[in-house]
Amino acid sequence: MSFRTGFVRDLSAPNGYSALVLNADYRPLSYYPLSLWSWQDAIKAAYLNRVDVVYEYDRLIRSPSISIRAPSVVALRTYVRPVDLAAFTRFNLFLRDEFTCQYCGGRGELTFDHVVPRARGGKTEWSNVVAACATCNLRKGAKTLEEAEMSLGRLPRQPTSEELRNAGRRFPPNYLHETWLDFLYWDVELES
Numbered sequence: 001m002s003f004r005t006g007f008v009r010d011l012s013a014p015n016g017y018s019a020l021v022l023n024a025d026y027r028p029l030s031y032y033p034l035s036l037w038s039w040q041d042a043i044k045a046a047y048l049n050r051v052d053v054v055y056e057y058d059r060l061i062r063s064p065s066i067s068i069r070a071p072s073v074v075a076l077r078t079y080v081r082p083v084d085l086a087a088f089t090r091f092n093l094f095l096r097d098e099f100t101c102q103y104c105g106g107r108g109e110l111t112f113d114h115v116v117p118r119a120r121g122g123k124t125e126w127s128n129v130v131a132a133c134a135t136c137n138l139r140k141g142a143k144t145l146e147e148a149e150m151s152l153g154r155l156p157r158q159p160t161s162e163e164l165r166n167a168g169r170r171f172p173p174n175y176l177h178e179t180w181l182d183f184l185y186w187d188v189e190l191e192s
């Protein structure tokens, strides 16, 4: 799995005029996936006074009935408190582990591995499942860490939403509109 960390500064809105959605503190509601609304939803929310329009696209959207400037960045008027603990999903687990095998640090084909094998009573939960490359997964098989003579880079645990948000900042989407960049602080050191 590879992620492009480069992005396109493009004013022509090939993203279909999506609006970046910020919380009331002007931080993105979500980094990964990036919180985006369709221009229809953004305009509707602005009309209902649920959001402030921070930036607009330069180009007008024209149709037989309307000609409008779509918001490119909107901010919620009411702060939405992020859920403190992240949901246990496959995606969030990969994100917690930064798409990296927790045994060898590789970024090859990723699978999930039960640290304590299921056959030995290991549960499918944050503290017992890690991202593992196919090679390490095969090598570990149904053995314990001791039996397989393998070790983990760090102990798995349930991340907070804040930690997942921070992890998400490392994986920017392929397209970012210029007006979004003020609100996004991607870490690009992974590229090196």
Ligand SMILES: [Zn+2]
Binding pocket: 101, 102, 103, 104, 105, 106, 132, 133, 134, 135, 136, 137
């Ligand atoms: Zn590995």
